[in-house]
Amino acid sequence: MTTTDLLLQQTINGLSLGAMYSLLALGFTLVYGILELINFSHFNIFMVGSFVAMMVLQALGIEGQSVILTGLPLIGTLLAAFLATMLVTGLLGVGIERFLLRRVRYVKGPAAMITTIGVSYILLNVVLLTAGADGKNFPDPLPPIQFAIGDAVLRLREIMIWVIAIVLMGGLTWFVGFTRMGKAMRATAQDPEAARMMGVEVDRVIMMAFFLGSALAGAGGVIFGLYYNYTSAAVGFNAGLRAFTAAVLGGIGNVPGAMIGGLIIGVIEAMGGQFIATEWTDVIIFSILVLVLVFRPAGLLGRVAPNKS
Amino acid sequence: MSVTTHPSASLSAAQKKKLGLFLLTLFILIFPYVHDNDGDIDSMANAAAYATLALGLNIVVGFAGLLDLGYAAFFAIGAYYYGILTSFQVMPLWSPGWAPLAALGLVEKMNQGGPDLVHFTLSFWIALPTAALVAAFFGVLFGAPTLRLRGDYLAIVTLGFGEIVPIVARNVDSVTNGAAGLNGVQAPHLFGSSFGVSATPYYYVGMALVALLIFISIRLRDSRIGRAWMALREDETAASAMGVNLVRLKLLAFAIGAAFAGMTGVFFVAKLQTATPEMFGFPVSTMVLVMVVFGGMGSVWGVVLGAAILQLLQSWFLKDMSGWVNAFGDMIGVQWLAHVDLVQSMELIFGIILVVMMLFRRDGLIPARRKQPLLNFEQQHAEVRRGGFVGLDRIPKWQPGRGNALEVRGVTVKFGGLTALNKVDITVPAGGVVAVIGPNGSGKSTLFNVITGLVHADGGSIKLEGAEILGLAPHKVLEQGVARTFQNIRLFPNLTVLENVLIGQHTRLRTGAIAAVLRLAGTRAEEARALRWAMDIIGLFGNRLTPRANQIVTGLSYANRRRVEIARALASRPKILLLDEPTAGMNPAETLELAEQIKSLHELGLTILLIEHKLDVVTTLASTVVVLDHGDKIAEGKPEDVRRNDEVLTAYLGRAVREAVKAEALAESANVV
Numbered sequence: 001m002t003t004t005d006l007l008l009q010q011t012i013n014g015l016s017l018g019a020m021y022s023l024l025a026l027g028f029t030l031v032y033g034i035l036e037l038i039n040f041s042h043f044n045i046f047m048v049g050s051f052v053a054m055m056v057l058q059a060l061g062i063e064g065q066s067v068i069l070t071g072l073p074l075i076g077t078l079l080a081a082f083l084a085t086m087l088v089t090g091l092l093g094v095g096i097e098r099f100l101l102r103r104v105r106y107v108k109g110p111a112a113m114i115t116t117i118g119v120s121y122i123l124l125n126v127v128l129l130t131a132g133a134d135g136k137n138f139p140d141p142l143p144p145i146q147f148a149i150g151d152a153v154l155r156l157r158e159i160m161i162w163v164i165a166i167v168l169m170g171g172l173t174w175f176v177g178f179t180r181m182g183k184a185m186r187a188t189a190q191d192p193e194a195a196r197m198m199g200v201e202v203d204r205v206i207m208m209a210f211f212l213g214s215a216l217a218g219a220g221g222v223i224f225g226l227y228y229n230y231t232s233a234a235v236g237f238n239a240g241l242r243a244f245t246a247a248v249l250g251g252i253g254n255v256p257g258a259m260i261g262g263l264i265i266g267v268i269e270a271m272g273g274q275f276i277a278t279e280w281t282d283v284i285i286f287s288i289l290v291l292v293l294v295f296r297p298a299g300l301l302g303r304v305a306p307n308k309s
Numbered sequence: 310m311s312v313t314t315h316p317s318a319s320l321s322a323a324q325k326k327k328l329g330l331f332l333l334t335l336f337i338l339i340f341p342y343v344h345d346n347d348g349d350i351d352s353m354a355n356a357a358a359y360a361t362l363a364l365g366l367n368i369v370v371g372f373a374g375l376l377d378l379g380y381a382a383f384f385a386i387g388a389y390y391y392g393i394l395t396s397f398q399v400m401p402l403w404s405p406g407w408a409p410l411a412a413l414g415l416v417e418k419m420n421q422g423g424p425d426l427v428h429f430t431l432s433f434w435i436a437l438p439t440a441a442l443v444a445a446f447f448g449v450l451f452g453a454p455t456l457r458l459r460g461d462y463l464a465i466v467t468l469g470f471g472e473i474v475p476i477v478a479r480n481v482d483s484v485t486n487g488a489a490g491l492n493g494v495q496a497p498h499l500f501g502s503s504f505g506v507s508a509t510p511y512y513y514v515g516m517a518l519v520a521l522l523i524f525i526s527i528r529l530r531d532s533r534i535g536r537a538w539m540a541l542r543e544d545e546t547a548a549s550a551m552g553v554n555l556v557r558l559k560l561l562a563f564a565i566g567a568a569f570a571g572m573t574g575v576f577f578v579a580k581l582q583t584a585t586p587e588m589f590g591f592p593v594s595t596m597v598l599v600m601v602v603f604g605g606m607g608s609v610w611g612v613v614l615g616a617a618i619l620q621l622l623q624s625w626f627l628k629d630m631s632g633w634v635n636a637f638g639d640m641i642g643v644q645w646l647a648h649v650d651l652v653q654s655m656e657l658i659f660g661i662i663l664v665v666m667m668l669f670r671r672d673g674l675i676p677a678r679r680k681q682p683l684l685n686f687e688q689q690h691a692e693v694r695r696g697g698f699v700g701l702d703r704i705p706k707w708q709p710g711r712g713n714a715l716e717v718r719g720v721t722v723k724f725g726g727l728t729a730l731n732k733v734d735i736t737v738p739a740g741g742v743v744a745v746i747g748p749n750g751s752g753k754s755t756l757f758n759v760i761t762g763l764v765h766a767d768g769g770s771i772k773l774e775g776a777e778i779l780g781l782a783p784h785k786v787l788e789q790g791v792a793r794t795f796q797n798i799r800l801f802p803n804l805t806v807l808e809n810v811l812i813g814q815h816t817r818l819r820t821g822a823i824a825a826v827l828r829l830a831g832t833r834a835e836e837a838r839a840l841r842w843a844m845d846i847i848g849l850f851g852n853r854l855t856p857r858a859n860q861i862v863t864g865l866s867y868a869n870r871r872r873v874e875i876a877r878a879l880a881s882r883p884k885i886l887l888l889d890e891p892t893a894g895m896n897p898a899e900t901l902e903l904a905e906q907i908k909s910l911h912e913l914g915l916t917i918l919l920i921e922h923k924l925d926v927v928t929t930l931a932s933t934v935v936v937l938d939h940g941d942k943i944a945e946g947k948p949e950d951v952r953r954n955d956e957v958l959t960a961y962l963g964r965a966v967r968e969a970v971k972a973e974a975l976a977e978s979a980n981v982v
Contacts, residue, residue, distance in 0.1 A: 036461070037461070038461050038464065038465060100664060100668065103668050104667055104668060107671065109374065110370075110376045110461070110464070111667045111671055112667075113376065113461060113464065114376075114598070114602060114663055114667050115663065115664055115667040115668065117378075117595060117598070117660075117663060118659075118660045118661070118662070118663025118664035118667065119660065119664060120660070121595065121656055121657070121659055121660030121663065122657060122660035122661060122664065123660075124656070124660075125654065125656045125657035125660060126657065128653075128656075129653060129654060129657065237591065241468070241469075241472070244465065248462075248465070279476070279479070279480050280476075280480065282472060282473075282476050283473050283476050283477065283480075286469035286470075286472055286473050287469075287473070289465070289466065289469045290454070290455070290466050290469050290470070293455070293458055293462050293465070293466050294454045294455060294457075294458070294466075297458060297462065
């Protein structure tokens, strides 16, 4: 392959990965924007999402690469997998907020963050103990359609990922920007106390942020499975940390920032793997995280939530 | 008071503590002899290793309040440091330059049938302290760029570093042998004999290390350094305004925490005689965090207990339990029970512990702080003394310099488009009292913030006794002699009155980390002096504060918290004291009491700059009043003159009222005539 083709190919790969990171980063950003809380349970909500999707697809009779669907059955199956997963992870996020995090919401210090680390560990280990630590063959109903652009290849699954990501992110942007609940969310992010006094039901807003964030993480989990045809209990940590980096890069609390940050991180990962070395990708990404936090903590697009400390 | 005759009650608390320590030491010393099971002794040695890690993380998280999620990185650095320098992994070509090191016994010449090579043979006993230094160096290196970040960002950056270190260890195989791990790490030698394969020597070394680190932790905690860590954990802004150098103390906490981990790394690798990247990942950092949280953040004995319980739970209890469950499963023929391994569920238990502790017992098993004794009725209702401060004779007089103590010249502060202060000039003569008044939003508190270095100025100059202090960091401003209180009281909420006041003396004391640990005569004398001074200052407020010296400040009344804040500022022996609405929220009697006390401070020779809304307080105290409005100085003069100033009346009451007031005054004077 020529360098141009390589660049093109890695851009395609990177944008697909990036779409997944963007969805995951949105969850960090929604919750952080309102509560100033780094939600570590988000890492493994994503992982749980990929397992839920796997079970849904298996329940629909798709095992491994044996069944290939086209047309309406394919769209219906994918829709069912995404919706079911997003519902499950969304409710999981709401449950975590309602029954655990709400109790430590206003405690000063790291109590809430430590709680999310604990929840993350519980999710990880429940999956480890029930499903095992080995990698799973993720069901893949997509037909092997692909288009050649020079030597680069654009596969159907990448187009599908982009379409889904655009729909979800567009939906979220519309929701946050143009609905009554979205306005309440933005108000709460600015000043929960004032929002409460203006009649905003802050508890409901926070639950909604957790629902949306966790549902998007679930969608990210489905995309992960479909993209790699693989999942395991361990996938949450790396993907989660990359998505968090993306959220910070874009400006944490900033919705468009999380989307752009995710795409950038995805492309960096793909390019780094191609032109540097895969085993150093993590070091590159963590270095970006550290550098952004140190030199531009507001991120590329800036923080939206004011500093409430 | 009733006298009990029960024998155990005849031991004082200190004696009980000594007895407890003695029994614990005895138990630890004889344990390997009475319980001759190598596996269990090995578990205890591992527990010791985790206890040392927990003690180190406790300094960072518990004392200084910096959440470090990549703590295992320093563990790895200590481990690889020792591992590489005692194994056959890295063997450079021999050259005569190595000879001096060979003479010291750090390396030896070796020939494996090629050219002569260097074999590193660093002694365990040298590695232990030097690893502490190496790890501390990395602690500063990783900490320096990140410490300006807010707490949760710091957590994520440390997590990033915590991931980078094992990845580097995995990828640089030529040095670390990659994922396969280092081989052939030398066992420690003592008096010429190797530790060999028995767990007992490691057990004793581990326990000694725990004892040493407990000792260091306690000495640091109960020192000037420990107090400063607690201060910055409680309120960074107030800590820096009280003279604590935030960056230096955070780095110190990072370095000491890292040093503990580095030493543990040496111990751990010497014991296992291998090192692989997997030993130092995020799960290890989390496990140590679980131990600290479980035992009690900031509690030295708590984190040791937490580490011991969790480690022994893993290696003794769950293993035995698995055996029983498996046997039971075999017996009743349930396959699942026959093969379940409960040790696997350890991380699940960690997660549950984190959540349960955070929800229901955030102070851990042994809270760092016990409940305070309540005041008795007599103390609670002690009569209030009037007429200024008591015990003034014990406080040496302030020696005001000549000329002006503080000169603010043309200071401008802008927040975005808003000009909070516009070329403000204020002069405070040495030994004088100047009051700043003005409606809300007129820039009074901004003025204090810019003087004390909390807010950046957009121009002007601020001189303290002729020396420029504008642009200095808050802790430097305090060191120069400007102490302040805050409008919305910023005490260190979970510390006692005495501790709050002691922190006020931070810049006036010299004890560093090493002196705090050694606690030689000089340090003890300094600490005693500090304590005496603090009690003298607290004593100024008479029976208001003295009986409450050991109470947590959160439980004090509002007026008492204001008093503590003034005492804390006074403890630094400032040249000028800045009081931001000291009587806000006080009732008339309390206001009068405090006004008299401020007056006696003035009579002691202290220079005071005061923000105050209550005009009678201003009139009694201040010789000069400065009026601010929308960032401009609109008037300055004697209190009675300023009261009649047109602009002041307009600023406070509006134009219409001003006219009415003037008309009334005119009518009155007409009547008199």
